[in-house]
Amino acid sequence: MKKKKNTKNNLKSGRRILSVEERKEMSKPKSPAAETPEIKEPIKPPNVFKMMKSFGKDLSKYVLAGAPNCSKEDYKERLLTCDACPHLMRNVMRCGKCGCLVEHKAKWRTTTCPINKWKKQDVSDIKAKQEEAKKKQEEEEKKSDSGKK
Numbered sequence: 001m002k003k004k005k006n007t008k009n010n011l012k013s014g015r016r017i018l019s020v021e022e023r024k025e026m027s028k029p030k031s032p033a034a035e036t037p038e039i040k041e042p043i044k045p046p047n048v049f050k051m052m053k054s055f056g057k058d059l060s061k062y063v064l065a066g067a068p069n070c071s072k073e074d075y076k077e078r079l080l081t082c083d084a085c086p087h088l089m090r091n092v093m094r095c096g097k098c099g100c101l102v103e104h105k106a107k108w109r110t111t112t113c114p115i116n117k118w119k120k121q122d123v124s125d126i127k128a129k130q131e132e133a134k135k136k137q138e139e140e141e142k143k144s145d146s147g148k149k
């Protein structure tokens, strides 16, 4: 009587009762690799100096280029790549390679993944704009120099 009750309870709770053969199979020793699960070491973030250096470099590039952002599709794609990356520190959403906040870093078109996992962005228009701005600045400087003389 008790056995039937247990079976009913197990079936109600969605658990399946294993057969004797299945139990034997489960108790057999598996391969050594399967017995000792791979212990993943926690990702070590880069030191503060390296993080600041990397962030400063990315920020100056971004600002000098006129703060261009990625398209929504590229941003999503970058985040998905990071999500599948073993270097992502999920608890703080930082990249374990450069220490940057992934959500911000992925938005900036001028930034790149430290291990080149992201799709390359076309920054030719940014470079052209920068060169144009440089030329304008040089012309203005020349004009102001000639005006002083």
Ligand code: SF4
Pocket: 081, 082, 085, 086, 087, 088, 094, 095, 096, 097, 098, 102, 112, 113, 114, 115, 116, 117, 118
């Ligand atoms: S930026 Fe690159 S290395 Fe860092 S988490 Fe994303 S994919 Fe991984």
